[in-house]
Amino acid sequence: MRRVRKKSSEEIKYQLFKSRANTLVFIVFISFIILILRLGQLQVIQGESYHERVENAQYVKINQNVPRGEIYDRNGNVLVKNKSERAIFFTRHRNMSNSEIMELANKLSNYLEMDEENLTLRDKQDYALNNYFDELLKEMPNEATLLDDGNISRNDFNEAVYENISNEYLDSLLTEEDKNIISIYTRMIVATELDPVTIKGSNVTEKEFATINEDLDKLEGITTGMDWKREYPYGSTLRTILGDVSSPKEGLPKELSDYYKSLGYSQNDRVGKSYLEFQYEDILRGEKEEVKYSTD
Structure with a gap:
């Protein structure tokens, strides 16, 4: 009868070590596979999302008001137009x-x-x-x-x-x-964050405009530009039909604030308050200009 040789303690220890080493190598291999898959997910699948987050942290988008639309009669005569004026604006930055x-x-x-x-x-x-x-x-x-x-x-x-x-x-x-x-x-x-308001939108002198422009780097959140005000070529004639627009300081009228905010307006937006200016607000309002600023 064949005798079975007993393994020495050295051999048993070696086999245990080999088994554990193989298990460890397998675990490390699986970990690398998981890590590679995760990196691939971050770069390929979620890369665009993270890129947008980083960009949003570095840049802010600010909507700037544009002149309101003009009103004409059926013969092409201007009933309401805009007059450009120098203006000083303030944008409240984050925090x-x-x-x-x-x-x-x-x-x-x-x-x-x-x-x-x-x-x-x-x-x-x-x-x-x-x-x-x-x-x-x-x-x-x-x-x-x-x-x-x-x-x-x-x-x-x-x-x-x-x-x-x-x-x-x-x-x-x-x-x-x-x-x-x-x-x-x-x-x-x-002002709410990142939403420009007009500090002075009429009677800005050339000196005021020029000196502020020279020192804009010392005045955080201050910008200069052109604003507008409504002009009526026919004076008070037809004013009761044409209606009124809110002033830069007034912004959204209190009685219409909830209505306009439900449409996506900001509190400082100038809007039609009555008659044709109110009735055709969606046409006359214009589309805000979007400006991107670096937050560095």
């Missing part, structure tokens, strides 16, 4: 804070002279709370004492300012430069 906008408004006040007639009492009160707080404390000693003793909060004091501080007092407190800054700031602060 731009209100304090940064105020700082920019302060810089712009050295270049622009604004119309202060449309300033509201609340605009002036907010500015005074941020820049003339000590003066307000002196003007309201009772509330100042309560605030100092901790009996009212800063918000309570602010509310007292809104209720008691008058236009007359603020007009004596604020300088003309202050009011100019407020006028600029109130036009800028309504």
Whole structure:
């Protein structure tokens, strides 16, 4: 009878090592196959998607308004047309804070002279709370004492300012430069990210336009260009039929805001408010110009 030779411990150890080595090589081989397949998926299948993500991180697309369409009668006579005007625009960049906008408004006040007639009492009160707080404390000693003793909060004091501080007092407190800054700031602060708003769209002087153009690299988010306003060759004749368009500051009228936003409009867009301007808005609005900026 044939005798079976027992394997030595050395042979057993070698076979175990060989088996484990083969298993390890197999696992490494499978891992490489999976890695190659994954890289292929990223490059071929998802490559375009990742390329778009990288590009979107490096560039932003900003829609700029274009002139509104003109209105003619059936004989080809112009009833409503546009007049081009120099304009100063602001685009709020991503993550731009209100304090940064105020700082920019302060810089712009050295270049622009604004119309202060449309300033509201609340605009002036907010500015005074941020820049003339000590003066307000002196003007309201009772509330100042309560605030100092901790009996009212800063918000309570602010509310007292809104209720008691008058236009007359603020007009004596604020300088003309202050009011100019407020006028600029109130036009800028309504801007949403990457959506240009008009800071000054009429009566921009050649000097204002030129000096801002020279220093655009120091004024983040500021651009210059041409804006438009409606002109009516026949004056007030037919105005009740032709209708009106909102101003750059007004943007979407409050009563029509939800309607226009449902159609994809931005809050600062100028739109038809009544009659023919409203009825034919989809034709007259024009198509916004898309401009791509690098975020580097």
